[in-house]
Amino acid sequence: xxxxxGFKRIFKPLKLLSEEDVNAIHAVTLDILRNTGIKFVxxxxxxxxxxxxxxxxxxxxxxxxxxxxxxxxxxKTPSSFRFKARAEKDDVIFCKDVVYFQEAPGxxxxxxxxxxxxxxxxxxxxxxxKVLDYLPNCHLTSPYPYFGYEEVxxxxxxxxxxxxxxxYSSMLGLSPYQSDAEIFIIQMAQTVSTEICGxxxxxxxxxxxxNAIMQARRCIEAGFPVGPCSGTTFGATGPVTLAGTVAKTNxxxxxxxxxxxxxxxxxxxLMLLFEVPQNMRTGAPAFGQIGSTMANALxxxxxxxxxxxxxxxxxxxxxxxxxxxxxxxxxxINGIISAVSGANIVQFHGCxxxxxxxxxxxxxxxxxxxxMIGRFIEGVDVNEETLALDLIHEVGQSPGHYLGKPHTAKxxxxxxxxPKVADRTATYDDWLKKGKKSSIDLAKEKTKEIIQTHNPIPxxxxxxxxxxxxxxxxxxxxxxxxxx
Amino acid sequence: xxIQKIEEIxxxxxxxxxIKLKRALITYDQELAKNTLEDIIRQKIDSFVxxxxxIEVMKLIGDAFEREELFLPDLVGSGETxxxxxxxxxxxxxxxxxxxxxxxxxILGTVRGDVHSIGKTMVGTLLTxxxxxxxDLGVDxxxxxxxxxxxxxxxxxxxxxxxxxxxxxxxxxxxxxxxKEGLRKHIKVMVGGGAITEEFAMDIGADGYESTAPAAVGxxxxxxxxE
Numbered sequence: 001x002x003x004x005x006g007f008k009r010i011f012k013p014l015k016l017l018s019e020e021d022v023n024a025i026h027a028v029t030l031d032i033l034r035n036t037g038i039k040f041v042x043x044x045x046x047x048x049x050x051x052x053x054x055x056x057x058x059x060x061x062x063x064x065x066x067x068x069x070x071x072x073x074x075x076k077t078p079s080s081f082r083f084k085a086r087a088e089k090d091d092v093i094f095c096k097d098v099v100y101f102q103e104a105p106g107x108x109x110x111x112x113x114x115x116x117x118x119x120x121x122x123x124x125x126x127x128x129x130k131v132l133d134y135l136p137n138c139h140l141t142s143p144y145p146y147f148g149y150e151e152v153x154x155x156x157x158x159x160x161x162x163x164x165x166x167x168y169s170s171m172l173g174l175s176p177y178q179s180d181a182e183i184f185i186i187q188m189a190q191t192v193s194t195e196i197c198g199x200x201x202x203x204x205x206x207x208x209x210x211n212a213i214m215q216a217r218r219c220i221e222a223g224f225p226v227g228p229c230s231g232t233t234f235g236a237t238g239p240v241t242l243a244g245t246v247a248k249t250n251x252x253x254x255x256x257x258x259x260x261x262x263x264x265x266x267x268x269x270l271m272l273l274f275e276v277p278q279n280m281r282t283g284a285p286a287f288g289q290i291g292s293t294m295a296n297a298l299x300x301x302x303x304x305x306x307x308x309x310x311x312x313x314x315x316x317x318x319x320x321x322x323x324x325x326x327x328x329x330x331x332x333i334n335g336i337i338s339a340v341s342g343a344n345i346v347q348f349h350g351c352x353x354x355x356x357x358x359x360x361x362x363x364x365x366x367x368x369x370x371x372m373i374g375r376f377i378e379g380v381d382v383n384e385e386t387l388a389l390d391l392i393h394e395v396g397q398s399p400g401h402y403l404g405k406p407h408t409a410k411x412x413x414x415x416x417x418x419p420k421v422a423d424r425t426a427t428y429d430d431w432l433k434k435g436k437k438s439s440i441d442l443a444k445e446k447t448k449e450i451i452q453t454h455n456p457i458p459x460x461x462x463x464x465x466x467x468x469x470x471x472x473x474x475x476x477x478x479x480x481x482x483x484x
Numbered sequence: 485x486x487i488q489k490i491e492e493i494x495x496x497x498x499x500x501x502x503i504k505l506k507r508a509l510i511t512y513d514q515e516l517a518k519n520t521l522e523d524i525i526r527q528k529i530d531s532f533v534x535x536x537x538x539i540e541v542m543k544l545i546g547d548a549f550e551r552e553e554l555f556l557p558d559l560v561g562s563g564e565t566x567x568x569x570x571x572x573x574x575x576x577x578x579x580x581x582x583x584x585x586x587x588x589x590x591i592l593g594t595v596r597g598d599v600h601s602i603g604k605t606m607v608g609t610l611l612t613x614x615x616x617x618x619x620d621l622g623v624d625x626x627x628x629x630x631x632x633x634x635x636x637x638x639x640x641x642x643x644x645x646x647x648x649x650x651x652x653x654x655x656x657x658x659x660x661x662x663x664k665e666g667l668r669k670h671i672k673v674m675v676g677g678g679a680i681t682e683e684f685a686m687d688i689g690a691d692g693y694e695s696t697a698p699a700a701v702g703x704x705x706x707x708x709x710x711e
Contacts, residue, residue: 107679147679154651154652154653178597178648179597203599203600203601207599209599209624233602235557236602237602278556280555280556280557281552281555281556281696282556282695282696283556283602283603283606283696283697284678284695284696355678356678
């Protein structure tokens with residue numbers, strides 16, 4: 001059984017901001033919370049926050065937060081916590097110095113011949129979940145990996161997708177909400193004895209809607225961690241300047257953090273930062289741009305300063321339409337900057353063409369990038385054994401060598417990273433003999449092999465039955481409401 | 485070159501109120517637009533002449549955008565400046581006993597279950613700035629609300645947005661409702677949003693799809709056979 005583990009960063013994270021910059025951004029965040037206020041389109045939230053000394057205007061649904069309350073709730077939020085999977089080997093511990101990688105979803109599957117996205121079949125959905133379960137450097141899943149598959153009614157998408165994930169992977173993941181789907185997803189998670197992290201998505205600028213707040217309440221009641229999630233595009237739903245957008249987004253997320261911590265002090269909360277510049281020609285998010293990379297670095301620094309775990313959600317999302325040079329550099333630059341600047345999770349594997357498509361072959365290639373980044377942040381051990389002075393004395397000068405030494409045998413796999421699907425043939429002739437394969441060819445072969453051979457930890461019969469029963473309950477629930 | 489004409493207007497410091505009005509649009513200066521329009525009214529300059537000046541600028545900016553010389557902030561900034569003074573201008577046109585001719589009426593909304601508004605709002609701004617009369621129903625709009633608005637405003641087009649895959653199918657429900665109510669053949673339906681593709685739009689029976697807000701203006705004109 002293979003154990004997945006996060007990567008421990010052994011050096012201080014990269015900082016783009018001075019201490020004065022951090023304080024200035026935080027001061028603007030507090031000002032927004034105190035004076036501009038945040039809109040909560042939820043009667044329950046307005047009443048609840050009013051009872052806890054927030055200034056609430058019921059008419060325009062704006063809540064203003066006193067500074068003392070904000071600071072207190074930030075302090076109460078755990079700086080590290082364990083996220084428990086159904087198999088202990090898949091548990092994830094969020095703490096300052098460990099970096100995990102997460103799958104990044106796409107709406108459709110990408111046809112690797114034409115590069116046209118199309119809805120996946122159910123079997124393709126299952127296969128992708130199995131591939132993710134296998135990949136050693138993919139530690140968590142998003143709420144998908146595709147936004148559905150053929151033939152599933154829209155209203156049943158979320159419960160059906162999560163049922164497949166619970167069955168074909170023991171990995172932990174984020175969990176969605178939509179039209180009360182979270183009621184059934186929470187029941188499924190409890191049935192298979194795993195935790196989920198409930199995503200709570202905001203509607204920028206400065207607004208939360210009722211369905212997001214219901215998701216927070218339901219997950220907190222079930223004892224599951226929650227993930228308030230931002231979604232600003234700079235220049236559209238936030239200032240085009242990074243400093244202003246960071247201050248505004250942090251105000252949005254902190255307002256939800258206050259609500260969560262007031263509901264249950266000390267509740268496990270992971271901040272999800274999904275931030276990209278706007279493409280000023282098309283109006284679409286400009287995934288893969290340096291603005292996104294820089295924003296990740298800024299958020300990582302700010303939330304480490306708040307001492308609260310966070311996920312950089314945008315590094316894996318790229319504008320490239322095919323797995324090519326652009327997809328490689330966009331993913332690599334975004335991924336490494338996020339990891340070295342202090343993210344606890346980097347959302348990374350599988351997606352291509354923004355959020356519009358994904359493919360397991362891309363995920364297999366991305367797993368190599370994640371592994372290389374992980375190797376880098378684990379840094380260099382300097383001790384008597386790794387300094388190897390005795391060995392250097394022993395080998396001496398040429399023609400001496402290190403190849404056959406026990407020290408080499410023990411250390412080389414720890415020092416180097418061995419990619420699964422990169423071309424590592426030595427010469428042109430070797431490459432010809434091996435079939436002139438590109439990394440995409442190699443990744444296709446590896447993906448096929450994983451699908452054919454990987455067996456995720458199975459559910460027991462009772463768990464399988466319970467999941468089917470819960471799905472049927474969901475169907476009846478939506479039928480009663482005329483939604484199915 | 486349109487961009488040269490735009491730069492000429494930007495750098496023209498003449499006190500001629502019609503030039504100032506054009507400059508206000510190009511520099512997104514809503515206060516200058518309002519003060520200048522009030523001057524125009526005081527000087528009894530024909531309101532339609534003021535309106536034509538603004539439409540001329542919007543066309544220059546639109547063409548420059550098409551040529552990739554300008555960007556979305558230019559389109560939206562000038563569009564919003566024009567919209568900010570339209571109520572004053574419309575009052576004047578009414579007082580003069582005239583009627584402003586619209587290119588068509590559009591009902592606009594993000595469908596039920598979806599609260600994303602920015603793309604939809606951009607479409608509304610650009611349609612209005614290009615001469616359409618737009619009724620923006622907001623976000624999370626159900627089929628019932630669309631139906632109510634159709635009965636109230638008698639639109640030529642309904643334009644629906646959905647960013648989420650899970651809400652994209654809501655557009656089909658609305659189109660089916662229009663058919664059931666016997667309203668479909670009188671109204672053109674255009675759809676857009678992150679979760680929509682041309683293929684999907686055709687599958688659900690829409691008349692047209694575009695992927696960007698500026699292109700939506702061209703689509704609306706095409707559907708109503710304008711220009």
